[in-house]
Amino acid sequence: MADAILRIDRLSKCFGGLIATNNVTLEFERGQVHAIIGPNGAGKTTLINLLSGDLSPNDGVILFNGRNITRLPPHKISQMGIGRSYQKTNIFAEFTCFENCWVAAQSRLKSSMRFFRPARHLQAVQERAERALGLCGLKPRRDIQASAMSYGEQRQLEIGMMLATEPELLLLDEPLAGMGREESLQVIELLRRLAKEHTLILIEHDMDAVFAIADQLTVMVNGRVLETGTVEQIRSSQAVQEAYLGVEEAV
Amino acid sequence: MSSLTRSLPLVVALLTLLLFPLFGSSFYVGLVTRIIIIAIFAMSLDLLIGYTGLVSFGHAAFFGIGGYALAIAFQDASVIPLWQALPLSLLAAGLAALVIGWISIRTSGIYFIMITLALSQMFFYYFFESPRYGGDDGIFLFLKPVLMIGSEDILNLDNENNFYYFALSSLVLTYLFLVMILQAPFGKVIKAIKANEHRVRALGYSTNGYKLVSFVLAGTLAGLAGFLEGAHTGYINPAYMSWHESGVAIAIVILGGVGTLYGPIVGAFIIVLLQNFLPELTEHWQLLLGGIVISVVLFLPRGATSLFPRLLSLIRTEKGVPLSQEESTKVDTDG
Numbered sequence: 139m140a141d142a143i144l145r146i147d148r149l150s151k152c153f154g155g156l157i158a159t160n161n162v163t164l165e166f167e168r169g170q171v172h173a174i175i176g177p178n179g180a181g182k183t184t185l186i187n188l189l190s191g192d193l194s195p196n197d198g199v200i201l202f203n204g205r206n207i208t209r210l211p212p213h214k215i216s217q218m219g220i221g222r223s224y225q226k227t228n229i230f231a232e233f234t235c236f237e238n239c240w241v242a243a244q245s246r247l248k249s250s251m252r253f254f255r256p257a258r259h260l261q262a263v264q265e266r267a268e269r270a271l272g273l274c275g276l277k278p279r280r281d282i283q284a285s286a287m288s289y290g291e292q293r294q295l296e297i298g299m300m301l302a303t304e305p306e307l308l309l310l311d312e313p314l315a316g317m318g319r320e321e322s323l324q325v326i327e328l329l330r331r332l333a334k335e336h337t338l339i340l341i342e343h344d345m346d347a348v349f350a351i352a353d354q355l356t357v358m359v360n361g362r363v364l365e366t367g368t369v370e371q372i373r374s375s376q377a378v379q380e381a382y383l384g385v386e387e388a389v
Numbered sequence: 390m391s392s393l394t395r396s397l398p399l400v401v402a403l404l405t406l407l408l409f410p411l412f413g414s415s416f417y418v419g420l421v422t423r424i425i426i427i428a429i430f431a432m433s434l435d436l437l438i439g440y441t442g443l444v445s446f447g448h449a450a451f452f453g454i455g456g457y458a459l460a461i462a463f464q465d466a467s468v469i470p471l472w473q474a475l476p477l478s479l480l481a482a483g484l485a486a487l488v489i490g491w492i493s494i495r496t497s498g499i500y501f502i503m504i505t506l507a508l509s510q511m512f513f514y515y516f517f518e519s520p521r522y523g524g525d526d527g528i529f530l531f532l533k534p535v536l537m538i539g540s541e542d543i544l545n546l547d548n549e550n551n552f553y554y555f556a557l558s559s560l561v562l563t564y565l566f567l568v569m570i571l572q573a574p575f576g577k578v579i580k581a582i583k584a585n586e587h588r589v590r591a592l593g594y595s596t597n598g599y600k601l602v603s604f605v606l607a608g609t610l611a612g613l614a615g616f617l618e619g620a621h622t623g624y625i626n627p628a629y630m631s632w633h634e635s636g637v638a639i640a641i642v643i644l645g646g647v648g649t650l651y652g653p654i655v656g657a658f659i660i661v662l663l664q665n666f667l668p669e670l671t672e673h674w675q676l677l678l679g680g681i682v683i684s685v686v687l688f689l690p691r692g693a694t695s696l697f698p699r700l701l702s703l704i705r706t707e708k709g710v711p712l713s714q715e716e717s718t719k720v721d722t723d724g
């Protein structure tokens with residue numbers, strides 16, 4: 139592949155006897171949207187957790203921009219330019235929308251070990267937080283407490299917080315799950331826009347959305363990569379039809 | 390609530406405290422001095438419990454170390470220079486907090502409670518069983534710290550009123566210091582850690598560093614309170630750092646209102662006054678005290694100070710300006 143932003147080589151993760159990630163080798167090309175699909179329990183979230191440092195693998199290597207980031211803690215991986223959103227909403231429930239984005243935006247200061255001047259005077263952080271809020275479509279909800287918002291809006295905020303850290307590579311774990319049609323379309327539009335300047339790794343069940351925005355597609359089943367290639371290649375793959383897409387249609 | 394109406398009760402309280410020695414007898418000046426000292430101690434704990442999400446059950450260790458540092462260094466001195474004694478106490482308490490914090494912040498929840506309790510009990514038993522430092526009899530100090538420039542006394546804490554104002558200034562400075570760091574970038578991070586530490590880490594913060602700094606700052610301020618208590622009573626013993634003392638501090642913070650800073654001041658008034666006057670009423674006063682604490686926690690789960698916004702809103706609704714439920718229950722110090 140021409141220019142891989144992220145390479146993973148023979149990555150494995152076990153939970154007791156369960157092999158959630160089984161010898162996965164993949165490359166992600168810079169500037170592309172790479173979707174990962176697969177049935178529930180296929181190991182998609184586990185893979186994202188390994189990439190973001192939330193879990194550390196039993197075996198294998200992860201290279202980001204050529205640097206080995208295997209087993210780095212989450213905060214170091216975030217600082218290197220990998221942002222993630224969570225499948226299970228993971229926000230500061232008692233903070234307002236804006237405060238949620240603020241904490242994210244402030245993480246790009248060299249250090250937050252600053253004790254004397256009020257944080258609100260930090261112009262750059264303020265702008266970064268406002269921009270993220272605008273991008274995720276929550277500007278009108280700026281001062282609403284996050285826990286008081288709808289589930290779909292909380293999912294949007296999840297994306298906004300990720301954006302406020304200004305990452306180069308975005309790991310999105312089912313960003314559309316639980317969203318209404320309207321919100322979904324809005325977020326798909328946002329992802330499409332983000333794709334112009336970022337690399338996206340997108341886990342998503344909504345196949346229309348996947349086919350609409352993805353360049354590359356990987357199908358995972360039982361912790362393994364079943365097939366990987368361009369969207370066209372996967373669509374016409376016999377194995378995938380049987381193992382996954384067929385199943386979806388049968389349901 | 391506007392910042393004016395919010396700070397009004399504080400200003401009134403401060404003015405009352407400033408004028409108090411003009412009217413109060415020496416006994417009451419001494420009693421309120423003790424309340425102020427306990428308020429500093431509880432406020433420092435509120436930084437951990439109310440703002441960082443660290444429920445420490447060993448906070449009294451730093452209170453005790455602040456007092457012992459003063460007593461050990463100056464028990465045989467002919468004069469206690471304030472500008473040597475005070476930094477020494479702060480440093481000793483801060484260092485102890487660095488050690489205890491470094492070990493304990495790696496755990497969370499109930500484990501954090503247990504490990505802070507265990508480590509502080511180690512300090513307790515060290516002093517309890519150390520004949521050099523008086524064992525369980527403790528150490529007496531016959532002098533009060535003095536602030537001198539050259540050979541000139543600027544401030545002699547031997548005077549009860551001087552001590553009172555020195556303690557009050559310490560309380561005000563502690564409050565302002567905490568407000569300052571809570572509004573600074575550091576404060577944003579620790580509040581976020583309290584809300585959801587996992588997410589803070591995922592956003593790129595090394596959370597242990599922030600928790601440790603918070604722990605050390607809180608320990609140092611507890612050391613300030615311990616220094617004042619030691620200097621005020623002239624008597625330092627292991628009971629200063631017993632788990633009982635840590636528990637009382639937690640009760641004061643919860644009683645007054647967690648995560649408010651001013652709540653612990655109110656809590657300190659309630660608890661210390663009750664501790665002083667209940668024994669005159671009944672010999673089962675501790676039972677009564679426990680009952681009062683439990684009732685407040687049951688009926689005012691956000692602490693005694695959550696009454697203030699309610700009262701304010703009651704006054705306002707009587708004037709015909711209704712206040713939304715959300716606003717009336719919201720109690721926070723940053724605007």
Ligand SMILES: Nc1ncnc2c1ncn2[C@@H]1O[C@H](COP(=O)(O)OP(=O)(O)O)[C@@H](O)[C@H]1O
Pocket residue numbers: 153156158176177178179180181182183184185
């Ligand atoms: N922390 C964990 N501990 C134990 N088992 C886990 C853990 N996380 C995931 N698993 C298991 O690993 C498998 C893959 O899960 P996951 O990665 O969440 O799948 P997906 O996101 O594709 O639905 C599932 O069988 C799940 O039960």
Ligand SMILES: [Mg+2]
Pocket residue numbers: 182183184225
């Ligand atoms: Mg998943």
